[in-house]
Amino acid sequence: MSSRASLTDLLSSGITAQSLLWAAAPDAVFESALTDWAGLSRPQAAALVVAETAGIENGEITEHFVAEGREGVMISGEIEGEPIDQILLAAFNHHGQLTEIKSFVNCMHPFTMLRDRIRGTMPGLPAEAWRVIKLEPDTGEFLPKPSHSYSPSLTFHSPVLRKSVSPEPVSSRVLGHATSIYGARQWSDIGLNRDTERMAYFTGDIKGQPVTIAAVLRFDAGELAGIKACARPWPASLAVYSRVKARIGEELGAEYFWTAQPDYESYL
Numbered sequence: 001m002s003s004r005a006s007l008t009d010l011l012s013s014g015i016t017a018q019s020l021l022w023a024a025a026p027d028a029v030f031e032s033a034l035t036d037w038a039g040l041s042r043p044q045a046a047a048l049v050v051a052e053t054a055g056i057e058n059g060e061i062t063e064h065f066v067a068e069g070r071e072g073v074m075i076s077g078e079i080e081g082e083p084i085d086q087i088l089l090a091a092f093n094h095h096g097q098l099t100e101i102k103s104f105v106n107c108m109h110p111f112t113m114l115r116d117r118i119r120g121t122m123p124g125l126p127a128e129a130w131r132v133i134k135l136e137p138d139t140g141e142f143l144p145k146p147s148h149s150y151s152p153s154l155t156f157h158s159p160v161l162r163k164s165v166s167p168e169p170v171s172s173r174v175l176g177h178a179t180s181i182y183g184a185r186q187w188s189d190i191g192l193n194r195d196t197e198r199m200a201y202f203t204g205d206i207k208g209q210p211v212t213i214a215a216v217l218r219f220d221a222g223e224l225a226g227i228k229a230c231a232r233p234w235p236a237s238l239a240v241y242s243r244v245k246a247r248i249g250e251e252l253g254a255e256y257f258w259t260a261q262p263d264y265e266s267y268l
Contacts (some may be wrong), residue, residue, distance in 0.1 A: 001049050007071045007090045007101075008064060015054070017047040025097040033086070033103040033232040034115050036210060037129045044125060049088075049103045052113070055130040056084055065192035065199045072192045074080045074216060076227070084110040085232040089190065089201065089216040102201070104230035105213040106159040108241040109258035113232050121144070132267040136207040138243045142255045144176030147185060147202075148217075151225035159213055159231035160241035161256045175227075181243045182206050182213075182236075196220065208244075211236035238264050 003022045005013075008029040013019070020030070021043065030045035034051050040048070053059065059077035066072075084107045085164045093118045105111045119130060155166035156175055158192040177186070182204030184267075201214035211231060218226035231237045242264040245257055 002196050006066075007073055007088060008061065009195075011053070011061065011073065011075070013158060015050055015101055017043060017050045020098070021097045025093055025095075025099050028098050029100045031039045031100070031102040031232065033111075033230075034118065034234045035129045035131075036233040036236075037126075037131065039126060039128055044129075047103060047122070048118065050102050051122070052086060052105065052114065053088070055079070055114045055117055056086060059086075063087075063199065065194055065197075066190040066194070070192055072190070072200075072214075074230075079110040079113050082113075083107060084114070085228065085230055087199070087216075088133040089192075089199070091190075102212070103203070103231070104159070104212070104216070104227075104232045105234075106230040106238075107162065108160040108237060109162075109261040111234060111237060112261060121141060121262040132238070133209060134262070134268055135209055135239060135264070138181065138207075139246065141180055142176060143180045144172070145179055145184070146172070146175070147187065148219075148224040149222065151220050152218070154223075155236055156224050157226075157228040158244075159229040160237050160244065160256060163256050164251070165256075170246075173260070174244070174252070177244055177247050178240060181247075182211050189209065200235040206236055206239045208259070209236050209239055211240065233266075235264075236265070 032048035043245040056077035059075045062076040063074035067090050070089045073088050087104040089102045153167045154171045156176050157164040158170040165174045185202040196219045198217045204211045213231045216231035
């Protein structure tokens with residue numbers, strides 16, 4: 001990566017769409033946290049990723065993982081006083097050029113505020129970029145499929161809830177409902193490991209709406225003890241949020257949700 005800027009270099013110098021495109025290979029792919037619409041041009045997609053990062057107030061890098069040809073960061077900040085995190089995952093070719101960057105965001109209502117702000121500043125994007133599709137109803141089935149052994153002290157910072165959930169068995173119950181909503185997870189091993197921590201991502205599907213979730217995973221004695229997750233695209237996050245709230249909102253309590261956040265059906 002030495003012939004071009006690293007992800008942290010780009011961020012520390014004040015990332016722009018121009019600098020992101022300069023650091024990228026001609027066929028690089030930019031995946032916004034806001035949309036998975038395939039019709040965006042490379043400059044439009046790059047501008048969205050940059051706007052997502054720039055829109056986080058008082059943002060600072062709180063996690064950094066590096067491996068050969070890979071880099072991942074978590075940026076933590078706020079929007080109107082509400083905490084929010086963004087994960088950026090980058091891949092580089094042997095020339096050090098950026099070949100891919102994926103953006104993920106957490107905390108549903110701040111994520112929505114970020115979306116609304118960016119949509120207001122980028123009126124030239126096609127309406128399809130902001131689309132929300134009709135989904136099949138949630139069946140309510142509870143089919144948890146843990147991908148790791150859980151520590152009794154497991155803390156889960158969901159990509160959509162307002163507060164972390166802990167310890168077991170509450171955290172695994174929330175994870176179980178989330179897993180039941182987005183189905184079988186297809187993990188991607190991107191080799192971003194640091195001592196007892198790992199940054200990784202997986203894909204799922206919410207009745208026809210693809211979702212990708214990236215997370216920092218913390219292990220203790222071989223068991224999963226901490227998860228801090230972000231997701232993309234925004235409609236998928238909203239679908240998970242709305243369905244988790246419908247399933248176990250009363251059980252968890254109002255403090256895990258936002259009264260100002262409309263549910264998924266409101267955007268159809």
